Amino acid sequence: MNYAHATRVPKYKIKWYKLDKITRDAYEIAAKKSQDKDFQTMMYHKIGKVYDELSDNKEKAKEYWQKAVSTAPDSEAAQLAGEKIASLQP
Numbered sequence: 001m002n003y004a005h006a007t008r009v010p011k012y013k014i015k016w017y018k019l020d021k022i023t024r025d026a027y028e029i030a031a032k033k034s035q036d037k038d039f040q041t042m043m044y045h046k047i048g049k050v051y052d053e054l055s056d057n058k059e060k061a062k063e064y065w066q067k068a069v070s071t072a073p074d075s076e077a078a079q080l081a082g083e084k085i086a087s088l089q090p
Contacts, residue, residue: 006019049084062088
C-alpha cells in the first residue's frame with residue numbers, strides 16, 4: 001500500500017513523509033519473516049524498485065536486485081531483477 005501511494009504523490013511528499021523508507025522497511029521485514037525464497041526474492045526486487053523509483057538511488061537498487069537474483073535465481077522476481085540490472089548498463 002505504501003508503495004502504491006508513494007507512486008501517486010509528488011516527490012517532495014515522499015521525502016517529507018519518508019514513504020520510501022517506510023515502504024523499504026515493510027518489504028525488508030516481510031522478507032526476513034518468510035522462509036519462502038521466492039517470496040524473499042520478490043521483496044528484494046520490490047526494495048530495488050523503491051530505491052530506483054522513489055529514492056533515485058540506482059546503486060542501492062542494483063544491490064537489492066542482485067540480492068534478488070542470488071536468493072532464488074530461477075524465480076520470476078529474479079528474472080525481473082536481472083532485467084532491471086541489465087537496463088542500468090550503459
